[in-house]
Amino acid sequence: MSPALRGAPTALLGLGSYVPSRRITNDALVDRIRSSDEWIHSRSGIRTRYWADTTETVEFMAAAAAERALKNAGVAAGDIGCVLVATVTYLRQLPSLAAVLAHRLGTGSPAAFDISAGCAGFCYGVSLASDMVAAGSARYVLVVAVERLTDLTDHDDRQTAFLFGDGAGAVVVGPSEEPGIGPVAWGSDGAQRDLIRQTVPWDALRDDPGARWPVITMSGRDVFRWASYELGPVAGQALDRAGVAVGDLDSFIPHQANLRITEQLAVELELPDHVAVARSIAEYGNTSAASIPLAMHELLASGAARPGGLALLLAFGTGLVWAGQVVRLPAPPVDPPRPATAPPPEPDRGGRS
């Protein structure tokens, strides 16, 4: 067991992910946005990303990741006391995806709700789940992060068209004798609300006959600047609250927003060489809330991160909102993250979104 962690008597018990079937290289995008593989890679670190096919709906991907997490945790669906879904790309206002998912998974009648915390959604979800388990509100909580960002991507925008990928990740949070989830360091700053946002609200589609389908727009340079100044101190708070020094860490798993932000943080935090750093953006692009569980899966499956090792999670996103915490990594899933060989043949029963 690695160094002690100050936190709740809760832990990540199992992890699962879903990577959709369409592998998209930079070269497949560059003509439309008048760019190049070299430019995209140097600016973001991205080489490929995976896009969902029509039948790989948000519900389908969420269910696939959740089933794998339950299996890896050895927890039966019927024992889940709460299902919590972090997403900003479920295009149905009601009911929540969590309620639909809980039914689909064959759980009993757990509490179920969605949370909107953008790319920080997974860290927010883990924090809520840990608090619920520690308080006795639920014994096991299923936290699912899923995004189908391609539905809200402006495929002609040179700044963002190459950035986003689709996918899902899930964990089961439950009780543990050893503390396995540190206190969260989190916050928000609505003064920065325009930095990453949906171009127009849904009612624009009703009220303005000329309205274009909403997409995600982002002031990349301002976000980069904000992250450069603000994330290091959030990481420091998360470590302090957990009573963990950087040298105690086994891995650093930041939201995969941009490789340069990750590299800057690794330098700023003075991470020792033995700390594995997640750089899965190269393969998966920015998958918003799903990026941390996907990156965790990849690090564990490759052997770079150790089960039981301490990982610093750190995320930020639209709002702006942010969250970071130290967690003890679960056992690796049986299989590495592997793109689906094919989408499901039939339209998913949950509909397109």
Place this chain on the structure above:
Amino acid sequence: MSTTGQDVLQVLREIIDEVAEIPAGRIGLDSAFVSDLELDSLAMVSVFVLVQRRLGVEVPNSVVEKLTSVGEAVAYLEHGKAPV
């Protein structure tokens, strides 16, 4: 500001070397950020984030946009004078 032009230049050289791996010897007052040093807009942000940490001077993005050469950056950091 107590730092001299030479000090500021030296700090900038070290930061640019750190951000873009350009040897200090290749960086002079007349080096242009884009055409000579090939810094893109994110690298420029990184440079001025480190400037803020080391020299305590915050350079807003609106000013960063106007600074085209190392000499202009030194002038701004020393005298607060941004190119028009």
